[in-house]
Amino acid sequence: MIRFVLVRCIEGIVTLLASSLLVFAALFLSPGDPIAILIGNRSVSEETIASLREQYLLDEPFLVRWVSWLGHVLTGDFGRSLTRRDDVWNLIEPRLGTTGLLLGMGLVAIIVVGVGLGVVAAMSGRRISDVMLGLTSVGVAVPAFVAATLLITVFAVGLGWFPTFGSGEGLGDRLHHMVLPVIALTLSSGAYVIRVTRAALREEAQRDPVQTAIGRGLPRTQIVRHHIVRNALTPIATVVAVTLTSMVVGSIVIEKAFALDGIGLLLTDAVLRKDFAVVQAICLILIAFVVVVALIVDLIQVMVDPRVRAKAVGR
Amino acid sequence: MALSRPSTLMMLGAITVAALALTGCSGSSDEPATSAITDVPREQTTTPAGTGPIDLVTWNLYSGEPASLDWIYAYADSENTALANMCEGLMRQNEDMSLSPALAADVQHPDDVTTVFTLRDGVTFWDGSPLTAEDVVYSLSRHLDPAAGSYWSTPFYDRVSSIEATGPSEVTVRFSQPDSLFERMLATAAGVIGKQSFVESAGEAYGTSSGGIMCTGPFAFDSWNSGSKISMVANPNYWDEEMRPMVEKLDLTFVTDESTVANSLLSGDIDGTFMPPLAATEQLASSAEGSFVLGLGTDWMAIRPTEKAGPLEQLELRQALSLILDREAVAQAVYRGTATPAVTPIQPGAWGYSRELWQTAYDELPAPVFDVEQAAELVQNAGLDGTELTIAIPADSEAEQKIGEILSAGGEQIGVSITIESIPQTSFTELYFDEQARAPYDAFIVQEYGAGVADPVVSMSEFTPLSAYNYGNNDDPVLTQSVDDALSAMDDDARAELLITGQQSMVDNLPLIPVVNLEQRVYQNSRITGATASLARLYYPWAARIGAGE
Numbered sequence: 038m039i040r041f042v043l044v045r046c047i048e049g050i051v052t053l054l055a056s057s058l059l060v061f062a063a064l065f066l067s068p069g070d071p072i073a074i075l076i077g078n079r080s081v082s083e084e085t086i087a088s089l090r091e092q093y094l095l096d097e098p099f100l101v102r103w104v105s106w107l108g109h110v111l112t113g114d115f116g117r118s119l120t121r122r123d124d125v126w127n128l129i130e131p132r133l134g135t136t137g138l139l140l141g142m143g144l145v146a147i148i149v150v151g152v153g154l155g156v157v158a159a160m161s162g163r164r165i166s167d168v169m170l171g172l173t174s175v176g177v178a179v180p181a182f183v184a185a186t187l188l189i190t191v192f193a194v195g196l197g198w199f200p201t202f203g204s205g206e207g208l209g210d211r212l213h214h215m216v217l218p219v220i221a222l223t224l225s226s227g228a229y230v231i232r233v234t235r236a237a238l239r240e241e242a243q244r245d246p247v248q249t250a251i252g253r254g255l256p257r258t259q260i261v262r263h264h265i266v267r268n269a270l271t272p273i274a275t276v277v278a279v280t281l282t283s284m285v286v287g288s289i290v291i292e293k294a295f296a297l298d299g300i301g302l303l304l305t306d307a308v309l310r311k312d313f314a315v316v317q318a319i320c321l322i323l324i325a326f327v328v329v330v331a332l333i334v335d336l337i338q339v340m341v342d343p344r345v346r347a348k349a350v351g352r
Numbered sequence: 353m354a355l356s357r358p359s360t361l362m363m364l365g366a367i368t369v370a371a372l373a374l375t376g377c378s379g380s381s382d383e384p385a386t387s388a389i390t391d392v393p394r395e396q397t398t399t400p401a402g403t404g405p406i407d408l409v410t411w412n413l414y415s416g417e418p419a420s421l422d423w424i425y426a427y428a429d430s431e432n433t434a435l436a437n438m439c440e441g442l443m444r445q446n447e448d449m450s451l452s453p454a455l456a457a458d459v460q461h462p463d464d465v466t467t468v469f470t471l472r473d474g475v476t477f478w479d480g481s482p483l484t485a486e487d488v489v490y491s492l493s494r495h496l497d498p499a500a501g502s503y504w505s506t507p508f509y510d511r512v513s514s515i516e517a518t519g520p521s522e523v524t525v526r527f528s529q530p531d532s533l534f535e536r537m538l539a540t541a542a543g544v545i546g547k548q549s550f551v552e553s554a555g556e557a558y559g560t561s562s563g564g565i566m567c568t569g570p571f572a573f574d575s576w577n578s579g580s581k582i583s584m585v586a587n588p589n590y591w592d593e594e595m596r597p598m599v600e601k602l603d604l605t606f607v608t609d610e611s612t613v614a615n616s617l618l619s620g621d622i623d624g625t626f627m628p629p630l631a632a633t634e635q636l637a638s639s640a641e642g643s644f645v646l647g648l649g650t651d652w653m654a655i656r657p658t659e660k661a662g663p664l665e666q667l668e669l670r671q672a673l674s675l676i677l678d679r680e681a682v683a684q685a686v687y688r689g690t691a692t693p694a695v696t697p698i699q700p701g702a703w704g705y706s707r708e709l710w711q712t713a714y715d716e717l718p719a720p721v722f723d724v725e726q727a728a729e730l731v732q733n734a735g736l737d738g739t740e741l742t743i744a745i746p747a748d749s750e751a752e753q754k755i756g757e758i759l760s761a762g763g764e765q766i767g768v769s770i771t772i773e774s775i776p777q778t779s780f781t782e783l784y785f786d787e788q789a790r791a792p793y794d795a796f797i798v799q800e801y802g803a804g805v806a807d808p809v810v811s812m813s814e815f816t817p818l819s820a821y822n823y824g825n826n827d828d829p830v831l832t833q834s835v836d837d838a839l840s841a842m843d844d845d846a847r848a849e850l851l852i853t854g855q856q857s858m859v860d861n862l863p864l865i866p867v868v869n870l871e872q873r874v875y876q877n878s879r880i881t882g883a884t885a886s887l888a889r890l891y892y893p894w895a896a897r898i899g900a901g902e
Contacts, residue, residue, distance in 0.1 A: 070782055085501040120419045123560040132579050186611055194619045201616040202607050203580065296607040298579030306416065311778060 038339070045335060049328040053321065054107075060320045061103045064313055071095060071119055071311040093119055093313075106317060116314035118307075125318045129300055133322075135204045136288060136299035138211060142219045143284050147277055151227040155234020155273075159242070160261075169231065176228030181287045185221040185294035192217060202296035218295045222287050226280040233276040237269040244268070270341050278334040282327045389637040389689045394646045395700065397447040399874065402598050402882035402899015409880055409898055410581075410603045412613060412625040417579065417606040422559025423544035424494050424502035432541055432804070432890040433626065434582055434604055439567035440893070441543030442469050442488070442523075443535050447888045449648060449704040449806035451536060454592075455483065455545055455568065464530040464842060471521040475591045477547045478572040485517035490548040492525070504542035507819070508533070530840040532847055536704065536807050540891045570597050570896045581605050598882075598899035617642070617875055624876035624883055630750070633688040633873070642877035646690055647885030648701030651801040651870040652811075653682075653691070653751065655743065655759075657824040657863070658783075658790040663741065664824075668734035669768070670862040675727035676762030677755075679720045683868050686754045691868040693720040695859050697802075697811055698851075699869035701887055704806025706848035713852040717859055728766040737767040744773050744796040746780040752797045755867060790823060799870070804890040808851050809838045815863040826863035830854065878902065 072086060072095065090096050094105060109116055115125035158169040179187075193201040205214035241247065247264045289301035296302070300319050307315035418431040426435050444454035453459055458470040475483040495502040495509045502509075511531040518524040527534070537543060550558075550566035557563025561576035570592070571584035582604045586597040605622060607613050614632035616622040618641065628636055628644075637644040655673065657664040664670060679693030692699070695717055703710040731737055743759065745752035756772035763770035773793065782789040783796050790796070802811030814821040816832040818839075834854030841847040858864070874885050881901045884894035 067778075070786070084498045085505075088499065089501060121560065122420050122422075122425065122556065123562065127560070127562055128578055131577065135579075189612065189615045193621075194615045197619060201619045201621045202612050203605065203621070293609055294612060296605065296609065296612055298577065303579060309778065 041339065042332075042336070045332050049325075049332060052328055053324055056324045057107070057317060057321055058103060060317060061106070061313075062099070064308075064311065064316055065099050065102075067311070071313065093117075102313075106314070110318075110321070115318040118315050119312050120307075120310045121312070121315075125314045128303060128315060129318060129322070132298055132300045132303055135297050136292070136301060138204075138215060139218055139222065139288055139291065139297065139299060140281070140284055142212075142215055143222050143288075144277075144281055146219055146223045147227055147230050147280055147284075151223070151230030151280075152234050152273060152277070155231040156238065156266075158231060158235040159238035166235070170235070173228035173231045176224050177232070179225055181221055181225060181290050182294055184224045185218070185291060188217045188221050189294075204297045204299075214295075214297075218291050218297060221294070222284055222291045226283055226287070230276055230280055234269075234273050237272040237276075238265055241265045241269045267341065271338050274334055274337045274341075278330050281330055285323055285326060389633060389644070392637050392644050392646055394871065396645050396647045396885035397449070397888070398647075398897070399643070399645055399876065399883055399885050400881050401897045402880060403902065404900040405598045405600065406880060406898075406900045407599075408601045408603065409599045409623050409895070410605060410621070411883075411895070412605045412607050412616070412622045414608065414613060414625055414627045414629075416608045418582070420559045421565050421573070421576070421582075423491075423541045423546065424500055424504065425559065426541040426544075427503040429890070430606070433894070435541060435544065436569075436889060436891050437571040437602065437893045437895045438565065438569040438573055438584055439541075439544040439546065440569050441538045441540075441545055442471075443539040443543060445536070445539035445704070445805060445888050445891050447884050447886055447892055449701060449886060449888055451539060451704060454539070455488075459535065461842065464840075465527040467525045467527075467534070468518070469523045469525070471523070472591060473521070475568055476589060477550075477566050477568055478587055479547075479550075479566060480589075481547065483545065483568055485519065485521055485523050487548045488523045488545050489515050489517050490551070491545045492523075492543070494551075495542065504537070504540070507813075508537045508542050530842060532839055532841050533807055533809060536805050537803075540803065540805060570595050570893045571599075571602055574601070579606075595893060595896040597896050599895060602895050602898075617877065620877055620879070623880050624874070626883075626889060627873050628875040630686075630688055630690070633690060636875050640878075642875055643881065645874045645885050647872035647874055647887070648699075649801070649870055649872040649887040650699065650702040650804060650806065650811075651799060651872075651887070652694060652697035652699065653755070653797070653799045653867045653870065654694075654697060655795050655865040655867065656798050657795045658793055659787065659823055659825045660791060660794050662794055663736055663739045664794045666734060666736065667861065668730045669736050669739065670865055672727040672730045672736070672766055672768065673759070673763075674862060674865045675721060675723050675730070676759070676766060677720075677865070677867055678722045678758060678762075679868055680722070682751075682755060682758065686751045687868060687870065690873055691870045694866040694869040695720050696855055697800075697858075697864065697866050697869070698808040698855055701872070702802060702806050702808050702811075705844040709845060709848040709852065713855065717856075724762060724765050727762070731766050731768060738769070739767075740769045740771070741794045742771045742773055742792060744775055744780065744783060744793040746777050746797075747774045748777065751799075755797055784821070797867075798864075801887065804887055806888075808855070809835060809847070812851060812854055812858070813839070815858060824863055826861075828857055828861050828863065830857040831861075831863070876901075 072089060094102050106116060118125055118128060121128060154169065158166045189201050193199045199217050200214055203214060205211040242265050247260060250260050250264055288299065289305060292299040292301035293305055303315065304319045413430045413433055415429045418434050420431060421435055423435060423439060426432050440454050442454060442456035444452055446452060455472055455475055456469040457472040460468040462468060471483060471485060477483065492515050494500050495505045511527045511529055512525060513528045514526045516524050547566040554563040559565055561578040565573050570587050570590045572587045574583040574585045576582045584602050586600055588596065590596050607616060610629035610631060613625060614629050617625065617628060617636065683691045683693050745756050760770045760772055800811065813819045813835045815826045816822060816835050817827055818832065818835060831854045834850045838847045838850040841850055872885060872887050874883055876883055878901045880898050882897035882899050884892055
């Protein structure tokens, strides 16, 4: 088991390294010179441009820049933002809370509402189940930015129940500000979770052991708890994890639409301005997050599913 | 995944989606506006002053979060609009774009290359410490230090040879040659006076969200929540008693998503903004919840030839391009009535002095002509039939896209094949300073504002060999002479006369092909009134007169 975790951790670190190299390369190859964005349409002396290029290693070869950046990151230094003239960590730190709250509330919504409704759909009669399935197909089809526009138009501008943008101050206000963004963020993926949960539970219910248990006349709650839900936990945990990682991407769109001061908005802005250090740092954080989520899901699988455990220990 | 569901459900779903789409997607259509706005106040410099105190005003910076509040890096819209209420210089560009002393009580010119500023008595920084001549010398001298990398040093400090304190409250600036523009630039971020000891102790953090700033303006910096807002509070000790703020706290937000800005204005979460989204113009202009005003500006939209050798070097082709531009359609459909067709980039907002002279000259300029037949004839006679042109525009910008469409459609009618290349904003910015980047294009469509100051010499110089921005290698002796003389002409009327001659030459020779001149759009909800309407808001404390509406 420890060996399994170790191997997965090393895999995660390799993933982080490889993806940071990819992100670095993508930025390097993308059109536009960072200096151009920095100085815009104004004339700056040649000396100034040269000193800026030197300061930010812009004339160094690609690998030198990447290695230098990596070395600094290992010492906890994410570098300095080219356009904002501030330490990257100073920019990221205050924003982590907003993105964390958005994703955290999204995760709760996915588990409570998504999985909950999935269970209800699986257990209820055909008619209700079909209605729910129909609604989820609408939900799945609505992109986050469309949902955001609709929610703002109806509930913020029309009814005035929620603020149109921003993330608020103080816990109550922050939660209030997050309601619409969380709905917009989870509408589509939540609908998907409902569908997968329902399908997984139904599949488990069709299995022989369950049929046998029913035949033996075991109580319904016991069958559901011990046979169906336990066995369906692996696919459900997987879909929740996949959904969570897709929400990381979705949160970038949502943060822009609701002008939330999260790292997603910072990332969009930094990409536009080719602010290497900021883009790198945020990508690294997001990828690390995904790697950790994947690791947790693997652990859950190993713990709940004896079949997976056998494989994991066996290798 | 096979789905089984009754067909009625499918229909229900489809209807819901359609209904949601309909309610949500008004305003962002591609259709030109059918009714451009007509009855909004135009050519304003200010809006009716506020009637009383108000606790909190939330104002949006449409172009996003400032990168820095350090004045030497404050060149773009957001930076200046934020800084304008907090920091000021020796001079002030007023709401009507005229110039008057601010932190200077008096300005003397002992000779053409010496200017002596006497500081105003009793001015203090927000921390209560007095403004000194040393602070002034230090602040202005930062532009002269190449290591600091000021965005304003070239060309605005090019003629400065020394800046010295010549008395306890006297600063003398000497020039290598007379500089008629310098005092005007002191009213911009190029002239901001900060507190020396504060800047020095903050070091690299000065002007960042953590380091803050220290100035003398009507609002004091309070906090900067990175990503969320910049807050400032009224400075009760502001030296200009008439401009002590009625607003207790001013929050600047950075929402850039156009539909979110429009929605927040309509819901009242944002009290006001400059340049509200064009797509929401009609909605905001007719809203009973707020007021929409058009103010004086200096912005212009034009086609600028690059140095690429080719057909655009021929006047006939530039004239033909000018003739196929339906400028009225651009002003109405693209800018929804908030821009005016133009033959010169110099619009009334740029007339910061000698307004009568500028007005007379403006009245004598030809009206823009839209005449495709005449254009075709020009092209035929000059043997330019079959000419191919490539024009760059920034991607994701509706206005440039539409102008590009109008151009290529018109080009087809006159036998000129015009390719419009839409390139990402980041690469587009490179066109402004990288000759290599411009090499593939005959021209690019620009929106500029001549540094936002009301002296036409700034933008006119860009079309002479005197400027680093003379992309088209334009070399018109009449224009060059007028600009060169004007840069040294200390008398306002004389300077205006010189530039008016240059302007006429620009209209005749088309070193750029002006399309429209943009007006400043301002929206405030009914809670408040008093914001500056003109482009002076880049450097003038535009929130100082805001107060409760009605």
